[in-house]
Amino acid sequence: MSIWDWLLNPSGLTPHGFCLSWAPGLVSLHAGSDVVIGLSYFSIPLAIAALVRRRPDLQYGWVAYLFVAFILACGTTHLLAILTLWVPAYGVEGLIKLVTAVLSVATAAILWPLLPRVAALPSAAQLEHLNLRLRDSEAEARLSNLELERRVAERTEQLERANAQLTEALAERSQAQQALARNEAEYRASFEAAAVGKIQTDPLTGRYIRVNRAFAQMLGYEPEELIGKDGWSFTWPDDRDDGREGFARLLSGEVSTYHREKRYLRRDGQPVWGRLSGSIVRDPDTNEPLLSVGVVEDIDERRKAQAALEETRRDLEAMVEARTAALAQRDLLLREVYHRVKNNLQVVDSLLVMQARQLADATAKEALLGLRSRVYALGLVHHQLMGSANLSTFDVAPFLQELSTNVVEGGADQEIELNVEAIPLEVGLDFAIPLGLLVTELVTNALKHAFPAGPGTIDVLLERGADGRIALIVADNGVGYAADDAFGDGVAAGLGASIIKGLVSQMGGVMSVTTNNGTRCEIRLASPVAS
Incomplete structure (x- = not known):
């Protein structure tokens, strides 16, 4: 089948x-x-x-x-x-x-x-519920997305601003770098072209890191030959210990700057003087020393000049000492001369007093007493010079007071009030002697002619006028007398008038006499020049 x-x-x-x-x-x-x-x-x-x-x-x-x-x-x-x-x-x-x-x-x-x-598997209701939850979640997600978008926008804006700031900062940094480069170039040019020496060394080892040509030539070197060499080896041996001690204080922070004049060792073995000003560059965070910088000024010529000046000063001091000793000897001699002159004048004064006592003639006796007043004036001048500090000038105010007082006390038989007012004025021998004789003669004339029968007042004034000239005024409140009799050229005019006119002419002065309510004699003189 x-x-x-x-x-x-x-x-x-x-x-x-x-x-x-x-x-x-x-x-x-x-x-x-x-x-x-x-x-x-x-x-x-x-x-x-x-x-x-x-x-x-x-x-x-x-x-x-x-x-x-x-x-x-x-x-x-x-x-x-x-x-x-x-x-x-x-x-x-x-x-x-x-x-x-x-x-x-x-x-x-x-x-x-x-x-x-x-x-x-979920049912339709569950799916619907899930869908609702999903829609809520979607809504929340949309809100979250919106918030996220807002934050993203803000963050984006912040980033944009930060980016702009960064760009600006980069631009500023670029400008700063350019400026730094320019500054470095300028510093390098300034460092190298400076007329004074400039050095940079390692603060711990002391070795040269950088030197300019001025410093190198000061020591006889080229700049590159000094790089890396120990700076202390170029300091003169006798100045090293003190220099190290000062630099140690600078390095420790005990001092902020270092200044010292010291000798440097030249290449040919000869010393050269320099003035060093140094400081330390430190790390801003740790304060550790990074670099030592210094400026070295060549002061060799100045120090040599100072040495020569010091030698000259010592020579001058020796000369001043010798001159001071000579001046002291001269002062001693002058004081001795003034003393001897004063003593001799006192001897003359004593002789005049003794001679006047033996004279019976009133006129002769009066003449001798007048001569005695003139001799006293000369002696008082030498006495004032002997007591002065410089032996050449003295203050005329106490001199006039003592002189006038002596004349009044020695020549007045009645009560005579004396007022002396004199400005402080330093005068020398050439001015004091004729001034003293003038005062002696004028006060003596007032005593002889102004008060024949009673007391009175004599004023002796020395003042400075608006034109700067000196005015000597001798005034009394007596009966007055004829100016021609006392100061004229007639027969009545005596030796005193001749002496007064001669002294006024010698001092280059101008004299005026008024006899209203007494006699006022004013002599205007050029201000003395103290020598």
Whole structure:
């Protein structure tokens, strides 16, 4: 038997319609029912397949395809049931049922384990609730997004501002770097071209890091020859200890600057004086010394000049000492001279007094006493000079007081009041002697002529006029007398008048005499020049 016979007519079996006795009603009923069932079975899986294709997001979609195969197989069995009404294709029908059985068992085997998972799938209400929550979450998300966008905008604005500030800062930094570069170039040019020496050294080792040409030439080197050398080795040996002590104070921070004049050792072994001004550059964070900088001024010529000046000063001091000693000796001699002159004049005064006592002639006696007053005036001048500090000038005010008092006390028989007012005035020998003689003669004239029968007053004044000249005034309140008799050129004029006129002329003065209510004699003199 062939496979086709087995499939379509196995063992000569009769079709299924034979079992229904070919009753038209039963055959139609079975055939119609199987047609409707088969068509339905074919329609349902097509709808499921279409649904699965439209909803690729459905979970377990592959199970739907298993159902599609199972339902199609079931529908095929119904269509084969129609065929077997007329054709005994029971082999084919059995194979289809076998496939349907396999698919149904597989579907059942897969479906039962999936039932808990499928049952756990949310319902429509749950999905709706989830959708509501999802919409709320979406709204919150939108709000969060808006807030995030706002923050992002603010952050973006901040970043833009920061970027602008950074750009500005970079521009400023670039300008600062350019300025720093310019400053460095200017400093380098200034360092190298400076007329004074400039040095930079390591503060810990004392070695030169950088020197300019002025400093190198001061020591007789080229700048590159000094780089890396110990700076202390170029200090004159006698000046090193003091220099190290001062620099140690600078390095410790005890002082902020270092100033010292010291000698440097030149290449030729000779010393050269320099004035060093130094300071320390420190780390702003740790305050550790980074660099020592100094300015060295060549003061060798000045120090040499000072040494020469010091030697000259010592010579001058010796000369001054010798001159002082000579002046002291001169002062001693002058005081001795003044003393001897005064003593000699006192001897003359004593001789005049003794001689006057022996004279019977009143006129001669009066003449000798007048001469005595003049000698006293000369002696008083030398006495004042002897007591002065410089032996050349003295204050005329106490001199006039003492002189006038002596004249009045020695020549007045009645009570005469004396008033002396004199400005402080330093005068020398050439001015004091004629002034003293003038006062002596004028006061003596007042005593002789103004008060014949009673007391009176004599004023002696020395003052400075508006024109700067000196005015000597001798006035009395006596009876007065004719000016021509006392100061004229007639016969009545005596020795005193001649002496007064001669002294006024000698001093370059001008004299005026008034006799209203007494006699007033005023002599205007040029101000003395103290020598």
